Amino acid sequence: MKILVATEKPFSREATEGIEAIAREAGFACELLEKYTSVDELKRAVADADALIVRSDKVTAEVIEAARALKIVVRAGAGYDNLDLGACTARGIVAMNTPGQNSNAVAELAVSMMIFMARNQFTPGTGHEISGKRLGIHAYGNVGRIVARYGRALGMEVSAFDPFVTDPEVFARDGVRMVTSVRELYENSDYLSLHIPATAETKGSIGYDLLMSMPEGATLVNTARKEVIDEAGLARALAERSGLKYVTDIAPDSAAELAEKFGKRFFATPKKMGAETAEANVNAGLAAARQIVAFFKEGVTRFQVNR
Ligand code: 3PG
Numbered sequence: 001m002k003i004l005v006a007t008e009k010p011f012s013r014e015a016t017e018g019i020e021a022i023a024r025e026a027g028f029a030c031e032l033l034e035k036y037t038s039v040d041e042l043k044r045a046v047a048d049a050d051a052l053i054v055r056s057d058k059v060t061a062e063v064i065e066a067a068r069a070l071k072i073v074v075r076a077g078a079g080y081d082n083l084d085l086g087a088c089t090a091r092g093i094v095a096m097n098t099p100g101q102n103s104n105a106v107a108e109l110a111v112s113m114m115i116f117m118a119r120n121q122f123t124p125g126t127g128h129e130i131s132g133k134r135l136g137i138h139a140y141g142n143v144g145r146i147v148a149r150y151g152r153a154l155g156m157e158v159s160a161f162d163p164f165v166t167d168p169e170v171f172a173r174d175g176v177r178m179v180t181s182v183r184e185l186y187e188n189s190d191y192l193s194l195h196i197p198a199t200a201e202t203k204g205s206i207g208y209d210l211l212m213s214m215p216e217g218a219t220l221v222n223t224a225r226k227e228v229i230d231e232a233g234l235a236r237a238l239a240e241r242s243g244l245k246y247v248t249d250i251a252p253d254s255a256a257e258l259a260e261k262f263g264k265r266f267f268a269t270p271k272k273m274g275a276e277t278a279e280a281n282v283n284a285g286l287a288a289a290r291q292i293v294a295f296f297k298e299g300v301t302r303f304q305v306n307r
Contacts, residue, residue, distance in 0.1 A: 001028040002069075003292055004049035005285075006042055008057050009271070010034040011076075012278045015285035019053065022289040026297065039063065046070065051292045053285070054082070056272065061087035072295050076288040077102055077275055078142065079225060081198040085306040094295065096303040098287040100142040102280035106249075107146035109274045110193050110223045111154070113247045113267075117219045121264050131155030134215075136189030138182070140165045143223070144195040148176050151191075161185040186210045191219050198225035207233030217243035223274045226250035238262050249274045 003023050005016065016032055023030035033045040039058075043066035046052055052059070052073040059073055064087040072094045075083055080097045088095045114135075119127035135151040137144040140162035151158045152175055159177040161184070171178040179185045186192060192214065196202045207230030211220065222229065231252050238244055238258065244265065251268035252258065258266045275284065294300035301307075 001026075001050045001296065002048060003028050003030045003051040003053065003289065004033060004046055005030065005053045006033040006036065006045060006057055007053075007055050008034075008036055009055055009276075011055075011285045012281040014278060015281035018282060018286045019289040022286060022293060026293040028293070028296075043067075051296070053288045053292070055275075055284075056082050059083045059088075064088060064091055064093065067093075072096070072292055074098065074288040074291055076284040078106075079197050080305050081225065081227075083305075089306045093306075094301060094304050095306040096288075096291055096295075096301075097305055098284045098291065099303065101284040101287045102275035102277075103142040103146055105277040105280035106143045106223050106274035107150060108277075109249060110143070110147050110221050111150045113221050113223070113249070114191050114193075114219060117221075117245050117247045117267065121267055123264065128217075130191065133157070133190040134159065134188055136160070136179070136185045136192040137176070137195065138162075138185060138192060139195040139197075139224075140171070140176075141195055144193070145174065147193050147195070148174055151193075152176075156191070159185060159188060182210065183213060187213045187215070189218060190215055191221060193221045194224045194228065196224055196228055198227040203227045204230040206230065208237050209233075211237035211244060212241065214241075214244065216241075217245075219245040219247060222246070222248040222250060224250075226252055234258075235261075238265060 020030045046067040048069055050069050050071050053076055061084050070093050075097045078099055083095050114130050118130050131154055133156055135156040135158045137148050137160035140160045148158045159179045161179045168178050206228050231254050247267045249269045249272050255268045
């Protein structure tokens, strides 16, 4: 039984050692393919793997086709838009994620991005405090809930919207105001933290109208996915609203142009770093390895995303 850990953006050494130890204890072989630069490399390495652990690595139909022995693929992380679920299902391959395991890292980055933008990207000049400001959380999942908690701890007034969380008690017990429409959330948020997945419904859904509805001087924080932003609409809104700011952990295709045009009102990290902490690597990587062992030894399919 072979587990392949294929990570273009490698886990920390502690995490890979932990994964190898879990595999060894279960009697499985474990192979690492890190910083690979071509799909062919991935296809060659996965050819005889029974299980695959990835991060944001693209597991396309072509990769699945090459993975003749594959029974399970685990995305060590939350968003699984990088997995071709149709191709997995067609081959009877179980696809899983590891929800919650890297959430704190992403939430901390979202909060730090708000302060970074409020303080002119740490350059001289008068900035703002985020305490007392209104924070909107778009999607109240694992990351959104932590951002809400940290926002409250920093003195922010927190509201949230999630189309799938309709029980007011969930928000009330966190001291968060429940909002029942996306529009209402954006209209009332000085800081808006995005936590929606990239799906057919959400892709390109955050654009000109929503951004223009935000209060003067508002900041949109994206630690989710670049695909949910309508980039043309974003550029137009930034051009028309001189106080609007956009900070993201997933550089838009037009990042260079936006940086040049909008200066300190725009910032994108050079490479997605939300889950790049030693803690998140260990949590997500080891969870993925344990889920694989539990699947083979006990048939556990908790966290399967292609039922
Ligand atoms: C996730 O969906 O878990 C995050 O986007 C982290 O992605 P990464 O593992 O590529 O850093």
